[in-house]
Amino acid sequence: MDVYTFLIQVLNGLQYGLLLFLVASGLTMIFGIMGIINLAHGSFYMIGAYLAWAFAAATGSLFSAILLGLVVSTLIGVILEWTVFRRLYHRDHLYQVLLTFGLIMIFEELRSMTFGDDVHSVAIPAVFSAAIPLTDTLSYPVYRLVISATCLVVAMLIYWLIQHTRLGMMIRAGASNREMVQVLGIDIKLVYTLVFALGLALAAFAGMIAAPISTVYPNMGGQILIISFVVVVVGGIGSVKGTLLAALMIGMADTFGKIVLPQIASMSAYLLMAAVLLWRPRGLFAVGGR
Amino acid sequence: MNHSLLEARGIHTYYGASHILRGIDFTVRRGETVGLMGRNGMGKTTLLKTLMGVVPSHKGEIRINGHVTTRSQPCRIARHGVAYVPEGRGIFPNLSVRENLVMAARPGVGGRRDWTFERALKTFPRLGERLGHGGGQLSGGEQQMLTIGRALMTNPDLLILDEATEGLAPIICREIWTVIGAIRDTGIATIIVDKNFRAISSITDRNVILVKGNVVFEGDREALRSQPEVLKNFLGV
Ligand SMILES: Nc1ncnc2c1ncn2[C@@H]1O[C@H](COP(=O)(O)OP(=O)(O)OP(=O)(O)O)[C@@H](O)[C@H]1O
Ligand SMILES: [Mg+2]
Numbered sequence: 001m002d003v004y005t006f007l008i009q010v011l012n013g014l015q016y017g018l019l020l021f022l023v024a025s026g027l028t029m030i031f032g033i034m035g036i037i038n039l040a041h042g043s044f045y046m047i048g049a050y051l052a053w054a055f056a057a058a059t060g061s062l063f064s065a066i067l068l069g070l071v072v073s074t075l076i077g078v079i080l081e082w083t084v085f086r087r088l089y090h091r092d093h094l095y096q097v098l099l100t101f102g103l104i105m106i107f108e109e110l111r112s113m114t115f116g117d118d119v120h121s122v123a124i125p126a127v128f129s130a131a132i133p134l135t136d137t138l139s140y141p142v143y144r145l146v147i148s149a150t151c152l153v154v155a156m157l158i159y160w161l162i163q164h165t166r167l168g169m170m171i172r173a174g175a176s177n178r179e180m181v182q183v184l185g186i187d188i189k190l191v192y193t194l195v196f197a198l199g200l201a202l203a204a205f206a207g208m209i210a211a212p213i214s215t216v217y218p219n220m221g222g223q224i225l226i227i228s229f230v231v232v233v234v235g236g237i238g239s240v241k242g243t244l245l246a247a248l249m250i251g252m253a254d255t256f257g258k259i260v261l262p263q264i265a266s267m268s269a270y271l272l273m274a275a276v277l278l279w280r281p282r283g284l285f286a287v288g289g290r
Numbered sequence: 291m292n293h294s295l296l297e298a299r300g301i302h303t304y305y306g307a308s309h310i311l312r313g314i315d316f317t318v319r320r321g322e323t324v325g326l327m328g329r330n331g332m333g334k335t336t337l338l339k340t341l342m343g344v345v346p347s348h349k350g351e352i353r354i355n356g357h358v359t360t361r362s363q364p365c366r367i368a369r370h371g372v373a374y375v376p377e378g379r380g381i382f383p384n385l386s387v388r389e390n391l392v393m394a395a396r397p398g399v400g401g402r403r404d405w406t407f408e409r410a411l412k413t414f415p416r417l418g419e420r421l422g423h424g425g426g427q428l429s430g431g432e433q434q435m436l437t438i439g440r441a442l443m444t445n446p447d448l449l450i451l452d453e454a455t456e457g458l459a460p461i462i463c464r465e466i467w468t469v470i471g472a473i474r475d476t477g478i479a480t481i482i483v484d485k486n487f488r489a490i491s492s493i494t495d496r497n498v499i500l501v502k503g504n505v506v507f508e509g510d511r512e513a514l515r516s517q518p519e520v521l522k523n524f525l526g527v
Binding site for chain 1: 342344363364365367368369373374376380382383384385389390392393394395396440441444
């Protein structure tokens with residue numbers, strides 16, 4: 001492998017890992033803070049991708065499509081929390097798994113009814129459609145760099161939100177002692193609604209920015225859901241920091257697995273998970289309690 | 291205003307099938323310091339939790355600052371001007387000292403902003419030295435100061451302290467009692483539950499004794515002193 005091929009693979013691994021982080025960070029927050037296993041999380045990746053495709057077709061711009069898509073997916077998240085998830089907080093994980101599995105099917109059916117079952121592609125915005133030439137034959141698409149940069153910015157925003165804002169303090173406090181947060185006059189239900197909607201919006205956002213490189217197709221949420229759960233478990237359930245590290249590791253393992261050991265490429269992420277869990281049974285950054 | 295700040299009438303509370311509070315009447319006037327006493331398991335904490343809306347009452351009515359709060363969520367009740375320091379303190383160990391204080395800050399009823407971060411630190415200078423520490427790294431006394439400071443950050447009209455000095459060294463207890471006295475002098479009403487009969491009765495305006503979920507005595511320090519049999523029978527002092 002020459003140095004340029006290697007560089008390209010590193011960038012690809014980074015980009016995939018960061019995208020996984022956007023999906024998995026919401027998953028881990030929703031589990032870590034509200035104790036909910038949300039199998040329908042991946043559906044929001046799919047919903048985001050379809051919204052990006054539909055709105056881009058309607059408005060002619062991926063940027064407007066993403067803005068509209070964020071509004072719509074956040075609204076869906078809020079409504080879903082009010083109507084469904086709020087009832088699940090104190091339930092057994094089995095109920096959560098059953099109900100959110102049902103939601104996946106409902107979302108897929110709604111998707112099929114509204115958008116059909118075809119595969120769609122979304123154009124890369126013209127400003128980012130160039131590729132950076134590396135050698136005579138190799139080049140790297142600017143849009144992939146844009147995805148990585150965007151994800152990094154979002155990751156920093158999440159970090160800032162959780163570590164440095166009062167909302168973030170309330171979120172962390174609520175994860176440690178929900179009742180105490182309430183008697184301080186803070187509406188924990190509202191905090192939960194916000195966290196939930198934020199987590200789902202992140203997954204949808206990942207689907208939207210990935211749409212131009214991944215295409216838009218039925219059941220695309222399923223794959224990302226499984227690999228996101230792997231990320232969450234490797235990172236340590238509930239730890240956003242661990243999720244970032246795990247997402248990057250899985251991104252790299254998956255990308256390089258395809259090149260170094262193509263025979264077992266589809267297993268590389270799971271092998272990594274097995275190795276990490278043998279070493280640290282509760283993941284890289286185990287969060288106490290719960 | 292001669293309105294009571296808090297007025298509870300005929301409160302009955304159950305835990306499952308066990309009938310814990312059996313028709314309690316309990317009032318706190320503005321700026322008044324009330325001692326809530328009783329032996330272990332008599333229902334003091336249950337009464338406080340019922341007032342806070344953490345545990346539902348099955349019968350009776352609670353009014354706070356003119357609002358009926360009998361069925362309100364704890365966060366609504368807190369916003370009517372009540373701050374609760376629970377038994378066992380309830381600091382957030384995963385937040386720093388600074389964050390524990392800052393996350394709770396808000397103006398009180400009517401927009402009062404008497405208590406600020408700076409004032410909380412002035413009241414509890416030890417906390418100022420440990421702002422960056424995690425709440426879980428503090429000593430028991432410091433944790434208690436942190437919960438009281440955090441409660442004050444909500445600018446309450448009524449501060450509820452459940453066993454604030456439990457398990458603390460005598461010297462720390464004295465420090466906490468001094469601060470409670472100072473808080474009382476600022477005009478904040480307080481309900482104090484404590485095992486130390488002497489300390490509590492020396493700063494309270496009125497005392498209420500619970501036995502098995504009933505109020506068996508109500509009166510000021512003199513009334514309590516003049517009836518040693520009350521102390522003996524109901525408190526074991
Ligand atoms: N969560 C609960 N479920 C069932 N019973 C409870 C619960 N909490 C308290 N009790 C019972 O209710 C009664 C009153 O308890 P409570 O905690 O109010 O007493 P207390 O006066 O605060 O006592 P202490 O001085 O020990 O703190 C006790 O008999 C206790 O065993
Ligand atoms: Mg008690």
